[in-house]
Amino acid sequence: MSSRLVKIASLLLFQDKAMTAMTQDELKQAVAREAIKYVVDGQIVGVGTGSTANFFIDELAKIKHRIKGAVASSEATAARLRAHDIEVYDLNQVATMPVYIDGADEITEQGAMIKGGGAALTREKIVASVAEKFICIADGSKLVKVLGKFPLPVEVIPMAQAVVARKLIKLGGEPRLRFKDGKPLITDNGCVIIDMVDLKITDPVELERQINQITGVVTVGLFAQQGADVCLLGTPDGVKTLKF
Numbered sequence: 737m738s739s740r741l742v743k744i745a746s747l748l749l750f751q752d753k754a755m756t757a758m759t760q761d762e763l764k765q766a767v768a769r770e771a772i773k774y775v776v777d778g779q780i781v782g783v784g785t786g787s788t789a790n791f792f793i794d795e796l797a798k799i800k801h802r803i804k805g806a807v808a809s810s811e812a813t814a815a816r817l818r819a820h821d822i823e824v825y826d827l828n829q830v831a832t833m834p835v836y837i838d839g840a841d842e843i844t845e846q847g848a849m850i851k852g853g854g855a856a857l858t859r860e861k862i863v864a865s866v867a868e869k870f871i872c873i874a875d876g877s878k879l880v881k882v883l884g885k886f887p888l889p890v891e892v893i894p895m896a897q898a899v900v901a902r903k904l905i906k907l908g909g910e911p912r913l914r915f916k917d918g919k920p921l922i923t924d925n926g927c928v929i930i931d932m933v934d935l936k937i938t939d940p941v942e943l944e945r946q947i948n949q950i951t952g953v954v955t956v957g958l959f960a961q962q963g964a965d966v967c968l969l970g971t972p973d974g975v976k977t978l979k980f
């Protein structure tokens with residue numbers, strides 16, 4: 737191939753990739769907009785973490801005069817909410833809230849999820865436990881038949897990482913310590929993340945129970961015992977609403 741043709745081909749490839757990325761962002765924006773319908777006027781809303789949750793925060797900013805405030809599931813989310821002048825409440829000040837709205841790394845047709853790709857799983861699970869409804873917002877690529885293609889995050893007390901990893905191997909996964917910028921990633925809670933790869937999670941409720949029982953585990957990123965109540969799924973044909 738001539739060098740001109742190679743240049744044109746790589747330009748087309750670049751354009752194609754850019755369009756795919758844009759489409760996925762547009763799907764995330766669409767579900768973020770749809771999620772605003774679930775926000776209850778005058779109440780506090782629980783807000784998740786990640787790129788889809790960020791789009792939701794930007795939509796929430798447009799109706800901030802209608803809500804009392806928000807509870808954040810991470811320092812990053814709190815910072816984004818504050819940047820929009822949305823009041824951030826400490827969870828200890830809040831007994832209940834109508835909805836918790838967050839993304840997912842994978843979700844099944846039964847509403848079980850893998851979460852924690854952004855390392856916020858523990859605070860996400862805590863805030864979600866206080867909400868009456870979990871509204872999952874996700875682009876269509878997150879819907880799966882069986883969980884486990886996405887590595888399953890487990891937040892662990894640092895001194896227990898080796899012992900926990902050995903026990904996780906017995907459950908059939910391959911544990912990998914998560915790194916960021918060449919160092920073990922440290923969560924908002926001062927812990928580390930072990931990602932379990934090569935899993936095929938046929939019984940998410942049972943696996944969540946087993947991993948939660950390991951001493952040294954803070955939280956597993958399986959949200960199955962308490963999964964989503966609603967999933968707003970972004971597809972090229974529009975936002976689909978799945979109820980569980």
Ligand SMILES: O=C[C@H](O)[C@H](O)[C@H](O)COP(=O)(O)O
Binds near residue numbers: 851860
């Ligand atoms: O820890 C991060 C969260 O569980 C996110 O909600 C999850 O990783 C999905 O993130 P995103 O919306 O960026 O795909």
